[in-house]
Amino acid sequence: MIDFEPTPEQQEEVKAAHAFARDLFRPVSRHYDEHEHDSPDELIDKMWAERSKGTLALGLDVASALRIEELCWGDAGLFMCSPGPGLGGAAVFASGTKEQMERFLGGFNEGGPKWGAMAMTESGCGSDTSAITTTAVRDGDHWVLNGEKIFVTWGKRAAENKDGLVVVWATVDKSAGRAGMKSFVVPAGTPGMRVEKLEKKLGIRASDTATIVFDDCRIPFENILGSPEVKKTDKTQTKGFKGAMATFDATRPIVGAMALGVGRAALDFVREALEKEGVKIRYGVRKHKLTALERDLMEMEANYKAARLLTLRALWMMSQLLPNNLESSMAKAKAGLAVTRITQKAVEIMGPLGYSQKFLLEKWMRDAKINDIFEGTGQINMLIVARRVLDYSRDQLK
């Protein structure tokens, strides 16, 4: 049955998430935008407490997406400080064994706040993840990691806080290309792993984006996710690489949900500002009778809706155990671009009020942009959509 109504329980969760975002994120939003590398410790403790109550226990499903939209409506950067297994956890879920899930994530909710990060990007490769140069060499019962990872989202928190973890992508055999790509769990505080630098960014400044260096970093052999075997015969059908891509199928629509929150914040702001001035958006009026402002706003709203439904569908499919590679890239490509445009248009519409740092709108425009970049740029996601609809391999469509 086609249905667009969240369950009563989900509605309650959404309300709680919204209240949390409004009362705890919004008041400090500007502060952490201006003090980029300050850590909102008090807020993190509150988020951790909420997490154990369930409000902020977020996974990769429709219910989580609904709450994530609310939280990012509050502040996307602060949302990204929320403790939890995060992208590292998603990677463990996507390609770890049962034993590994238990070992790495089992105790995640106990004790103090902790984070899980995923380290993929390097200075020489972003979207082309198969070109990574970080190496993992087996040495008896251990793996030894060497290399440098950049743009690791909440990487500092994951690498330095007690009981955190960083999932690192490295190659065990450069000559094997994708087949040699494997992921490894590096627990926080492992000697040889250190945070080299924190980036200064256009937006989502509350969220740390770290460079992490691995310098003869030794981890137990059983910390490899998936099989250590390298199948050179078939370079495209490789579990390691596929594991990374499967993680993206789950996380891309979640980025969609984050994007939606920022987009809606901007839309709400514009709508409220206009209402205060007595400008009402008239729906159902024929196009030639609408003002340019009404047309703009309706287009923004429609694009927000389009992105939202694509996002929810991608996550719903995952919950139905349906393959959602196409749909998840559709959602991500649409949402990333839609909110980029929505927020940019919103600033334009509001004129000096949009451009001024007296209000948060200009910040949301800066925050929004990242959604069209991380977890696969808009272009990479378009490429995936194109390959899927054409049934083309990466060799047939480069």
Added chain:
Amino acid sequence: MISFSPSEEQQMIVTAVKQFANGEMRKIYRECEEGGEIPSSVVDTAWQMGLVASSLPEECGGFGGEHSAITGSLISEELAWGDLSMAMHILSPALLAYPVLETGTDAQRKKYLPLVCDEKFRAATSALIEPRFDFDPYSLSTTARLDGDQYVLDGAKCLVPLAAEADLLLVYAAENGSSQGFIVERGTRGLEVGEREKNMGIRGLATYGLSLKNCRVPRENRLGGAKGGDFERIMNRSRVALAAMAVGVARAAFEYSRDYARERVAFGEPIASRQAIAFMLAEMAIEIDATRLMTWEAAWKLDRKEDATKEASLVKAYADDMVMMVTDRGVQILGGHGYIREHPVELWLRNARGFATFDGMAMV
């Protein structure tokens, strides 16, 4: 609970309509377009599927099924994928039946619904659009004035599907500034059906202009009686139906140009293996899916009897733009071949341009 899966029954209907669209409509659509005529045998075959009658009450001759805008959207998309002219022709009785069912009086339901529940297709229609650039359904130039026991209708209409053969026409007119529907029977004095129109697209569908001059109908023919009809709900049902049809037309153009791009070789490779073409197709696919989901959401609101004006008008405007973008690219991807009438994409582009104009010409 949020779900994107049509019910089993809906899936069965979709499968049947798909089969019909692919097996029957797609075989003759070009002939119908060029000849301006749709064979009655095909219309009858479609009619026997009970696409309209199934959602009308048993006591009125229908099958007593639920009248669902979501089901209507699913059907509309598939039929429009087959051919837009035929889809509008086949579903034209709904133009009268659904407004009567939804907002008519009991007496109107009993009197008129059985007329569209025949085993054989019987045309019925409605007349909303007026021949002006600034046509506005909420501010109609056609007027209705109460004179004793009769309403007097005056004005001009255009793009009225099957007006020449329809036994019943639901004519919309402004009564003291508000849009109301009036049921006009064929042959009523003062109602004149003009020459068959020639349009840029939907040339298979017979549409006409109407002239109403001192056209008198009994007072009880006012849709919804003294209370009047729910014009907003009718408009929203039409917006949803048209958005669904736009998705069907766009999907047709997308699939055709996608298959063409995979086969057409240039510079030693299929053109689809170039990002310039592939990215066009990716965007087409994304926007088609997005519009379908928005259509479902608006339909879902209608089925819950909630105010759907925002959702329906947003998706209608979105679909108008989407279907133009997609069909234009369909022609573009085929290049010179797209311009030639041997391929269907030029026809879909012409049909697509109509959606921004077709207010009230389809109904779920």
